[in-house]
Amino acid sequence: PQRWKQEVLKKYPKKVAKKREKSIVVHDGAEVLQKIQANVRTIPGIITQRGCTYAGCKGVVLGPTRDIVNLVHGPIGCSFYAWLTRRNQTLPPTPESENFMNYCFSTDMQDSNIVFGGEIKLKQAVREVFEIFKPKSIGIFSTCPVGLIGDDVHAVAREMKEELGINIFGFSCEGYKGVSQSAGHHIANNALMKHVIGLRDEAPKGKYKVNMLGEYNIGGDAFELERIFEKCGLTLISSFSGNSTIEQFERAHMADLNVVMCHRSINYVAEMMEKKFGIPWFKVNFIGAEATAKSLRKIAEYFGDQELIDRVEEVIAEEMVIVKKELEVIYPHTQGKLAMMFVGGSRAHHYQELFTELGMSTIAAGYEFGHRDDYEGRRVIPTIQIDADSRNIEELTIEADETRFNPRITEERKAELESKGCGFNDYEGMMVDMAKGALVIDDLSHYEMEKLIEAYHPDVFCAGIKEKYCVQKMGIPLKQLHSYDYGGPYAGFGGAVNFYKDIDMIVNTSIWKMIKAPWEAEPVIEAEFAV
Ligand code: CFM
Ligand code: HCA
Numbered sequence: 001p002q003r004w005k006q007e008v009l010k011k012y013p014k015k016v017a018k019k020r021e022k023s024i025v026v027h028d029g030a031e032v033l034q035k036i037q038a039n040v041r042t043i044p045g046i047i048t049q050r051g052c053t054y055a056g057c058k059g060v061v062l063g064p065t066r067d068i069v070n071l072v073h074g075p076i077g078c079s080f081y082a083w084l085t086r087r088n089q090t091l092p093p094t095p096e097s098e099n100f101m102n103y104c105f106s107t108d109m110q111d112s113n114i115v116f117g118g119e120i121k122l123k124q125a126v127r128e129v130f131e132i133f134k135p136k137s138i139g140i141f142s143t144c145p146v147g148l149i150g151d152d153v154h155a156v157a158r159e160m161k162e163e164l165g166i167n168i169f170g171f172s173c174e175g176y177k178g179v180s181q182s183a184g185h186h187i188a189n190n191a192l193m194k195h196v197i198g199l200r201d202e203a204p205k206g207k208y209k210v211n212m213l214g215e216y217n218i219g220g221d222a223f224e225l226e227r228i229f230e231k232c233g234l235t236l237i238s239s240f241s242g243n244s245t246i247e248q249f250e251r252a253h254m255a256d257l258n259v260v261m262c263h264r265s266i267n268y269v270a271e272m273m274e275k276k277f278g279i280p281w282f283k284v285n286f287i288g289a290e291a292t293a294k295s296l297r298k299i300a301e302y303f304g305d306q307e308l309i310d311r312v313e314e315v316i317a318e319e320m321v322i323v324k325k326e327l328e329v330i331y332p333h334t335q336g337k338l339a340m341m342f343v344g345g346s347r348a349h350h351y352q353e354l355f356t357e358l359g360m361s362t363i364a365a366g367y368e369f370g371h372r373d374d375y376e377g378r379r380v381i382p383t384i385q386i387d388a389d390s391r392n393i394e395e396l397t398i399e400a401d402e403t404r405f406n407p408r409i410t411e412e413r414k415a416e417l418e419s420k421g422c423g424f425n426d427y428e429g430m431m432v433d434m435a436k437g438a439l440v441i442d443d444l445s446h447y448e449m450e451k452l453i454e455a456y457h458p459d460v461f462c463a464g465i466k467e468k469y470c471v472q473k474m475g476i477p478l479k480q481l482h483s484y485d486y487g488g489p490y491a492g493f494g495g496a497v498n499f500y501k502d503i504d505m506i507v508n509t510s511i512w513k514m515i516k517a518p519w520e521a522e523p524v525i526e527a528e529f530a531v
Helices: 002-011 014-021 053-062 076-082 111-116 119-133 144-149 153-164 181-195 221-232 246-250 263-277 289-303 306-334 347-357 372-376 378-383 411-419 446-456 465-473 492-508
Strands: 024-026 068-073 137-142 167-171 209-215 235-241 257-260 281-283 338-342 361-366 439-441 460-463 478-480
Touching: 002 014, 002 024, 002 446, 053 068, 053 076, 053 137, 053 167, 053 181, 053 235, 053 263, 068 076, 068 119, 119 137, 119 153, 137 153, 153 167, 167 181, 181 263, 209 221, 209 263, 221 235, 221 289, 221 306, 221 492, 235 246, 257 263, 257 289, 263 281, 289 306, 289 347, 289 492, 306 492, 338 347, 338 446, 347 361, 347 492, 361 446, 372 378, 446 460, 446 465, 460 465, 460 492, 465 478, 478 492
Parallel strands: 068 137, 137 167, 209 235, 209 257, 257 281, 338 361, 338 460, 361 439, 460 478
Antiparallel strands: 024 439
């Protein structure tokens, strides 16, 4: 791996090499984790996997909620990009229930709006949406030109809220606002906290009330987790934001625990809710059968009720019978194979669990837009240097709610649970789980991706749609870990079984070794010349 790194860096211009060098780490396996450079600008000219801030806000965090109209203020291309390109699913309670997820709402900004301003058009669009759909709520999302010309989406939102009497809020999530999608997550978290969370002091009854944060129902993951939660007797108060409604967000403060799946995208809400309402949070991972069992045990331990602890054990035992049966057949086929994973901000870590269960090793992994804490653990946050790009994103000052702040557990109980491994307000990051010699690479470039494949020939490369066909043309199967290649769910016990089967198929098909373009097999061009 060291040689690989040096060879790749040699190809870059000196200045570029100096920058990329800090984002490529060969894991030395030592207890004190190495420092990795992350959440910094992509070097111009490099082909990145990243997306924009608008994508992180509109597409990722708010996208999965079915009954908020997500109105994009910007040119139509931005809306087209965000229109159903993510595979998050939703299940309205009845066919008549509101579901705006398959619509595409846009102000369709034109050149004249860029020159003369787009606020009037935005107001018209909000009124039109209201007239046609009568939604409970409208979110307005800014794309790049909005910030450049200075349209004030927040003022428009306030005015329209007054005029129409529904909740309307804006997001300054222009694509260039941050270095990646990650800034968009933070902007989305802030607006949810300011305008939505805490509006409704009522919630379904239940003994063990939990919010699930950072689960986006890709490929139906949330449906599988809802099934497991219900079986265990846990009451899901809200989900951010897979299969969610705005009502769930409004009542989220009624829960007694926040469990955080994808901490990258939503840890801000978890932190703010703890300060404002006294709800503790800890990290969970429902990717992998063992990880799911561990996370369920952690939740049961938190509530500390023997009835729940026993029920959770029963559920785990029952579900594991099916998981083990599948794994017994599949493990011998997948054992010893190699995986590489370059995805988003948490899956490149979470999915290593599933590969471990299959006996496969992850020899190279990285995030598109993770921060140092996602690699090295939350404890490094105080040592992260805040640059101008991060400072650009608003940091809300949150105070305890005067009437509703209610610490759900005492400090003593928290300490007791900590000693049992509950680990509040923490996550360990990806690197501790990786083997010595593994390559950890942040914001992988296309060039580096090709060089990884040439050097290591992994059995499967996991990434997204932009990488998929380039990699497959190199004769290596690519599994999309964003959209699951339209398969899934992969979360929970049932999801693990689906994943084992899909990966077995992928790594054991011989088709990839046969790939040869026709002109490679027989380099002849035949044509007839006609006059
Ligand atoms: Fe979290 Fe996500 Fe991810 Fe993410 Fe994403 Fe996604 Fe992802 Mo695509 S919130 S960081 S911004 S788990 S959209 S559901 S799959 S890159 S690894
Ligand atoms: C995004 C969304 C994305 C893209 C996936 C991909 C998703 O970042 O804007 O590149 O295949 O999960 O849909 O991450």
